[in-house]
Amino acid sequence: MTIANWARYGLAATLATAAGGVLIYRRKPGINHDAAPARSARHRRRFGDYRVTGATVTIRATPEQIRACWQGNAQLWSALEYLPFPEGNQPDLLLPPSELRDMASRPLLTRIVAEREDELIAWRSEGEGHADMHGRLRFRDNGSKGTAVEVIMAVRPQHFASAWKTEAMMAEALKLGLLRDLRRMKMLIETGEIATARMRPDAA
Amino acid sequence: MRAATFQGKGDIDVRQMPDPAIVNPRDCIIEVTSTAICGSDLHLYDGVIPGVAKDDILGHEFMGRVVATGKESTLEVGQRVVVPFTIFCGQCFHCSEQRYSNCDNSCPVEDQEVAEKAFGHPMAGMFGYSHLTGGFAGGQAEYVRIPYSDVVPLVVPEDIPDERLLFLSDILPTGWMAALNAEIAPGDTIAVWGCGPVGLFAILSAFQQKAGRVIAIDGVKGRLDMAEQLGAEPVNFHETDILDALKQMTGGVGPDAVIDAVGMEAHGFAIDNIADRIKQTVGIGQDRAHVLRQAIMACRKGGRVSVPGVYGGKADLFPLGALMQKGLQLRTGQTHVRRFTAELLDLIERDVIDPSFLISHRLPLDEAATGYRNFRDHQDEWIKVVMHP
Numbered sequence: 001m002t003i004a005n006w007a008r009y010g011l012a013a014t015l016a017t018a019a020g021g022v023l024i025y026r027r028k029p030g031i032n033h034d035a036a037p038a039r040s041a042r043h044r045r046r047f048g049d050y051r052v053t054g055a056t057v058t059i060r061a062t063p064e065q066i067r068a069c070w071q072g073n074a075q076l077w078s079a080l081e082y083l084p085f086p087e088g089n090q091p092d093l094l095l096p097p098s099e100l101r102d103m104a105s106r107p108l109l110t111r112i113v114a115e116r117e118d119e120l121i122a123w124r125s126e127g128e129g130h131a132d133m134h135g136r137l138r139f140r141d142n143g144s145k146g147t148a149v150e151v152i153m154a155v156r157p158q159h160f161a162s163a164w165k166t167e168a169m170m171a172e173a174l175k176l177g178l179l180r181d182l183r184r185m186k187m188l189i190e191t192g193e194i195a196t197a198r199m200r201p202d203a204a
Numbered sequence: 205m206r207a208a209t210f211q212g213k214g215d216i217d218v219r220q221m222p223d224p225a226i227v228n229p230r231d232c233i234i235e236v237t238s239t240a241i242c243g244s245d246l247h248l249y250d251g252v253i254p255g256v257a258k259d260d261i262l263g264h265e266f267m268g269r270v271v272a273t274g275k276e277s278t279l280e281v282g283q284r285v286v287v288p289f290t291i292f293c294g295q296c297f298h299c300s301e302q303r304y305s306n307c308d309n310s311c312p313v314e315d316q317e318v319a320e321k322a323f324g325h326p327m328a329g330m331f332g333y334s335h336l337t338g339g340f341a342g343g344q345a346e347y348v349r350i351p352y353s354d355v356v357p358l359v360v361p362e363d364i365p366d367e368r369l370l371f372l373s374d375i376l377p378t379g380w381m382a383a384l385n386a387e388i389a390p391g392d393t394i395a396v397w398g399c400g401p402v403g404l405f406a407i408l409s410a411f412q413q414k415a416g417r418v419i420a421i422d423g424v425k426g427r428l429d430m431a432e433q434l435g436a437e438p439v440n441f442h443e444t445d446i447l448d449a450l451k452q453m454t455g456g457v458g459p460d461a462v463i464d465a466v467g468m469e470a471h472g473f474a475i476d477n478i479a480d481r482i483k484q485t486v487g488i489g490q491d492r493a494h495v496l497r498q499a500i501m502a503c504r505k506g507g508r509v510s511v512p513g514v515y516g517g518k519a520d521l522f523p524l525g526a527l528m529q530k531g532l533q534l535r536t537g538q539t540h541v542r543r544f545t546a547e548l549l550d551l552i553e554r555d556v557i558d559p560s561f562l563i564s565h566r567l568p569l570d571e572a573a574t575g576y577r578n579f580r581d582h583q584d585e586w587i588k589v590v591m592h593p
């Protein structure tokens with residue numbers, strides 16, 4: 001077989017395999033929408049009607065220290081853009097930071113629904129007429145590198161994407177924003193401050 | 205304050221800029237006493253590194269005195285410090301292993317994504333070096349804000365002049381790390397491409413690290429002469445076929461290790477380099493990797509390839525086959541400056557090395573534009589420019 005032929009057949013075979021893969025995937029049995037998507041949809045971009053996105057960083061700290069920062073560090077709270085954080089007086093109630101609030105086309109009321117010591121915190125939105133959102137923070141030991149912190153959020157696009165041009169843009173903004181938030185948290189925990197190149201406190 | 209600012213490709217202007225102030229608790233502010241122009245600054249000047257904005261303050265080789273401290277800084281006002289060009293937090297996983305230029309935390313989050321797209325991971329922060337590395341204001345200025353001042357700056361003794369200490373900020377540790385990455389065994393033959401400041405310090409370091417012979421390659425006579433004064437055997441690429449010469453000089457074996465101290469703006473009229481130059485000029489992100497290709501081809505079987513020269517994009521015609529088939533090891537990176545400063549300061553204090561031999565020109569900061577132009581265009585005489593604000 002000449003190289004040109006090989007390339008042509010190789011390409012055709014790849015396309016056929018990919019198409020087969022899509023068909024098999026499509027034929028999968030229905031998805032249980034009640035299974036909290038953010039908890040079971042790891043590595044999937046969609047879960048039923050939900051759009052799933054997330055980010056991970058590793059922080060040189062214990063799950064306990066990371067949790068304490070998320071639950072009690074006002075400097076972190078004011079720097080967050082998308083990651084919900086506990087409201088001071090009612091620790092099971094989560095507040096959406098500014099960008100997430102702006103992105104949702106309905107009000108957002110979010111409560112913690114599951115907690116496993118040093119391992120998982122999961123939340124979901126409540127109330128009719130509220131934007132539908134599930135999320136979770138998961139902690140995993142990452143050896144000498146510290147604790148891997150993963151945030152996954154699943155949102156029903158029609159409750160979020162409306163003010164945004166497309167669902168894909170919304171998901172991309174959320175993904176990037178969550179990564180930035182985790183990185184800010186990492187900086188605060190590891191270094192005590194959030195890196196900035198500003199030359200003066202008052203500068204833009 | 206006055207500061208050397210980037211105004212566009214080939215356009216440096218000293219302008220009035222706002223004075224820096226303490227922003228984060230670990231910061232300090234220093235008043236710069238000496239600052240140098242680096243070969244890396246030329247990549248910015250020539251517009252081949254992306255992410256440099258108008259009015260960015262340049263400069264990453266500088267030293268001075270502390271004039272203000274944040275509440276978590278361990279420095280005191282009046283202390284004299286040399287500042288490494290790589291900004292690092294001292295506490296992340298990479299810092300804990302002294303890979304300071306890989307620090308996870310020193311680049312602001314908003315600036316991490318471009319580098320992450322380009323390189324797979326974000327970079328550490330650096331002074332005066334493009335928004336790929338945080339867009340931090342640099343040291344070719346009267347004052348600089350120094351983040352993480354409890355770990356980044358090196359406090360230096362009062363009785364040694366600036367000119368002997370300044371290069372601890374970058375090029376001396378860079379030459380040192382380049383030689384370390386070449387894993388020199390006593391008596392080894394090392395070939396160094398580029399006899400600019402980094403190459404010259406790599407030559408000096410190679411001998412300190414017990415190389416038997418160093419072969420120095422450049423096309424600029426004045427620089428080759430300096431390499432020869434350091435004990436190297438000079439080879440001019442304008443006059444000689446480099447691969448032939450290296451084979452012949454090593455009895456057909458090839459150098460045990462090769463060091464590319466040139467980077468992405470190689471000179472010369474080799475065909476691959478002309479093609480690279482065209483692509484770089486039209487801005488399709490092409491590094492001129494001519495020297496790296498040549499170094500890999502020249503290196504002996506099972507040898508080491510050390511790359512302090514800066515690359516920022518992609519390279520065509522990369523001799524991957526030679527790298528693999530000869531079983532070469534490749535080591536590179538932005539220098540983990542602070543890892544080497546104590547050892548090098550000790551060598552300076554004991555008069556084992558005096559890095560000031562490199563300085564060819566001293567200018568007031570206001571003449572930064574002249575310094576940049578001549579450092580690029582008259583490499584024969586302009587070896588290293590030191591400026592005083």
Ligand SMILES: NC(=O)c1ccc[n+]([C@@H]2O[C@H](COP(=O)([O-])OP(=O)(O)OC[C@H]3O[C@@H](n4cnc5c(N)ncnc54)[C@H](O)[C@@H]3O)[C@@H](O)[C@H]2O)c1
Pocket residue numbers: 242243244245246247374375378397398399400401402403421422423424427441465466467468469470471472494495511512513514537538539583
């Ligand atoms: N890794 C790091 O942390 C680090 C730190 C500082 C500098 N650098 C990089 O090191 C490189 C050298 O820095 P410098 O300050 O010495 O720069 P420089 O521009 O003064 O020197 C480069 C030298 O390379 C020579 N050269 C060009 N083409 C050549 C070729 N084909 N063969 C042999 N020599 C050739 C030039 O004539 C010049 O003398 C740059 O890429 C710089 O960005 C890296």
Ligand SMILES: [Zn+2]
Pocket residue numbers: 242243244245264265289374375
């Ligand atoms: Zn430099």
Ligand SMILES: [Zn+2]
Pocket residue numbers: 292293294295296297298299306307308309310
């Ligand atoms: Zn670090």
